[in-house]
Amino acid sequence: ESFTSTTHLTQLLKTEIALAKSLETHLKQEYERLDQIEKFVNVIKDEIRQAQGNEEYYFGNPVNSYLFIKHLTADWYNIEELLPTNFSKNLADKWIFPSFEDYTGSATGLLRLQDTYKLNTSQLANGEISTKFKSKRLSALECYDLGRVAYTSGDFYHTLMWMQEALDHLDKEQNKTSINKIDILDHLAYATSQQGNVEHALAVTEELLKISPNHIRANNNKIYYETIIKNRTLSKQQRKGDTNTNEALNPSLLSANSPNKNYKVKNERPDDLLEEHELYEELCRQNQTRLSPQREAKLFCRYRHNNHPLLILRPVKEEQVLDQPAIFLFHDVVSDAEIAEIKSLASPKIANYGVGGHYEPHFDFARKSEKDAFSSLGVGNRIATWLTYMTDVEQGGATVFPIVGGHLKPKKGSAAFWYNLYASGEGDYNTRHAACPVLIGNKWVANKWIHERGQEFRRPCSLDPMA
Ligand SMILES: O=C(O)CCC(=O)C(=O)O
Ligand SMILES: [Fe+2]
Known part of the structure; x- marks a missing residue:
């Protein structure tokens, strides 16, 4: 009978192999999906445990309240996509959720605190708001997300700080899968160049290209930064009548500078602040008249x-x-x-x-x-x-x-x-x-x-x- 002929069965075995493979892939994706949901549930359960019954104190800490709003907005939006349709709609019909503006607003508030009270990024990211008040240490991803909010609003001053911080945290983190180093470097390079450090932006871009040599934007940016540096050097040479090759033109020298090794970069706060605003911040930092x-x-x-x-x-x-x-x-x-x-x-x-x-x-x-x-x-x-x-x-x-x-x-x-x-x-x-x-x-x-x-x-x- 042809149905049990070896040739036929051998053919069907191929089908079975494909089926097993496909199911395994599916299972793997499902496990990953469930794993992501589980991680999120654990984060928010931990938060509830700390905040409940202790709301005044817990939310009185700006890092805690920022993260709290983030969990209910940006992070939840990401988890929502991993859930069946209507899952989130049913919840949203029943409960009040903060809006995305609440999220960007609380991020902006946190960045404002940083400026007004001259808080050091690393200390803030390590949860040391003041000697008396501590919060949890931010993950590389959390630093990156804060930098992303600044980036989206065109605030490259804070983008630079927080992307640099994300990079430092990533180097120290055990589980590095949470955020891609390429994404951090990509933002860091851009913010760095926007803040006027083209040589450093080039070094960061080269660091990125070491990990991902075919990154299209990075390759284009590399050419762009090199052109700026070259033109700048040329005009300098024209001015001085100097024909020596400038160090900045030597790419191997630049890539030797690892961007996450405390490379000194210029990061000035935009100087469109009113004099009154500076006075106001100064007074806020004092504790008396x-x-x-x-x-x-x-x-x-x-x-x-x-x-x-x-x-x-x-x-x-x-x-x-x-x-x-x-x-x-x-x-x-x-x-x-x-x-x-x-x-x-x-x-x-x-x-x-x-x-x-x-x-x-x-x-x-x-x-x-x-x-x-x-x-x-x-x-x-x-x-x-x-x-x-x-x-x-x-x-x-x-x-x-x-x-x-x-x-x-x-x-x-x-x-x-x-x-x-x-x-x-x-x-x-x-x-x-x-x-x-x-x-x-x-x-x-x-x-x-x-x-x-x-x-x-x-x-x-x-x-x-x-x-
Ligand atoms: O909250 C304050 O300290 C001042 C509030 C204020 O100036 C106002 O509401 O007009
Ligand atoms: Fe007032």
Whole structure:
């Protein structure tokens, strides 16, 4: 019978071999897929174990909260693709997930903290935010992903730092499969050249080509970088009339410089920062107002009652923290119960700052050019600000006054007070202020703006514009 003829069976054996091979490949892919999902589950289970019941402390660490948002966005998007259709849709219908903007926002917040508080990339990546606060050491992939966010927004200053860091971590990692060295080198070379280090970009590109000689972009870039260096050298030679061969033209010399061996590269922060912004950051790094002894001598603390019967029984602790403009702190003016109540009232006057959360320098009053700023309210301009601090902030998050050098550290239950307008109704430009990024902890504030209407007797007008 032909069905059992040896020739036929031999033919079918080939089929079986192909089947076994194909199934094995499939199984291998399935194991890899499940392995990836399992790794992700383990990461987030570990995170839950650390965060649950300890939320304030855990999320008060900027690296922890950045990674947390990343797990629920970028990382989850990658895992989603490994799951059956509708799996994630069913979850998304039931639960709130952060958006991709939340992810890039928290990355930007982390990079902002790095700039404002001059945090060293390696220390941050090793989880050493400060001597007191530690978090986990970032993996090469996590460093790379942070660099990717910077790269996508055209921020090559931070891309360079984080790709370099990713490379250093990769060298030390046992399990190197998490991220491809080629991808890191590719980004590093580009960021490096964008930051003006063409020779180094060429060295990095050559390092990449050693691993992947046929990498198309790298090959093109190599030619491009070499051309730049050559033209630059030529023009230098023309200027000097110098005919010596420049060292930079010798590619073997360049590739001898391994890009991950502490190669000194120029990485300057873009210098389009406003002078005010530099002042603001500088003030954020200080931990107090710096005043001359003469000015400091004018400041005072006292109990204040304004002849109000209740306040006579229990006067308010008043501390003047700045003379010009006069800024006061009133201590222990709101109770925990009141704070809880205020926090529950979602309103634009209440702010909760997250990772790197801040508020750039601004005035609370409307300038003359902004004629209609508060017209819909019909209450006039903001005469004064009463800013209640509803949390202590472990590190950072001060309210600073860049023009006059004021620095107020948030203190739970205290409130800051200052006049934005002179009695004439003119704005006091020295009241320009900002909220520094929160480095560690959580910051809640409530603003009470006191408007002009209704204050006519309490603070009568003056005709002197600066009174
Ligand atoms: O949060 C702060 O320290 C200041 C907030 C502020 O200036 C504002 O909300 O207008
Ligand atoms: Fe303000």
